[in-house]
Amino acid sequence: MKDKQDMLWVFDMDGTLYSGVDHVWGEIEKEMVRYLHGLGHPVRFDRTEQDLLRVKWQTRQTTIAYIHEFRLDFEEVIEETHLPILGNLVVELRAGAQSIQHLPGKKIVLTNSPESFAHALLKKLGIHHFFDAILGLRTDVFHAKPNALSYQRIAEGHRVVMVEDWEENLVVPHQLGWATVWFPEEDQSHRPFFPEHVHKHITSLEELQAFV
Numbered sequence: 001m002k003d004k005q006d007m008l009w010v011f012d013m014d015g016t017l018y019s020g021v022d023h024v025w026g027e028i029e030k031e032m033v034r035y036l037h038g039l040g041h042p043v044r045f046d047r048t049e050q051d052l053l054r055v056k057w058q059t060r061q062t063t064i065a066y067i068h069e070f071r072l073d074f075e076e077v078i079e080e081t082h083l084p085i086l087g088n089l090v091v092e093l094r095a096g097a098q099s100i101q102h103l104p105g106k107k108i109v110l111t112n113s114p115e116s117f118a119h120a121l122l123k124k125l126g127i128h129h130f131f132d133a134i135l136g137l138r139t140d141v142f143h144a145k146p147n148a149l150s151y152q153r154i155a156e157g158h159r160v161v162m163v164e165d166w167e168e169n170l171v172v173p174h175q176l177g178w179a180t181v182w183f184p185e186e187d188q189s190h191r192p193f194f195p196e197h198v199h200k201h202i203t204s205l206e207e208l209q210a211f212v
Ligand SMILES: [Mg+2]
Pocket: 012, 013, 014, 015, 016, 164, 165, 166
């Protein structure tokens, strides 16, 4: 029993706990354009501009790239562009999400979304109370997965299982000796093989019980 309680589950949020990430991001994009135009920045916010700024600021996180480019206040951007979309947002939990509450040990969310937004979205989804901690991007924490610095926020000394919808975010966890679980939005069971850093592929979060 002691061993079970020593487990630490690390969940990605977007695409792993709920589906329809493109819809959520589309709503945020509209608010980002409105906000930036309001500040007098003539952004297009199209794919080319986003790619350019992410490369320039060396981040996978688009909001962070724009915050750096225009020297914006992080929390104000989130308040103005992320939190307002939650009211009308339609998002669905991914398969088996309710089973997370029954897993033994500690459960943490490690997301590339802003931390305040993650708290609000998980509350809207009704699963916020399943987790012991929500770790996202903040004014003082800009490192996004798969940057190795992002994973350093997870305490050592546990049996860690990391669950992700993006398999590339499991490379570092594999190197750290964690168990890695890939939960893609599309069924990947037709694949002849999986990358070495994917230890298990699941189609429902209920399958995590197999690790206990
Ligand atoms: Mg994800």
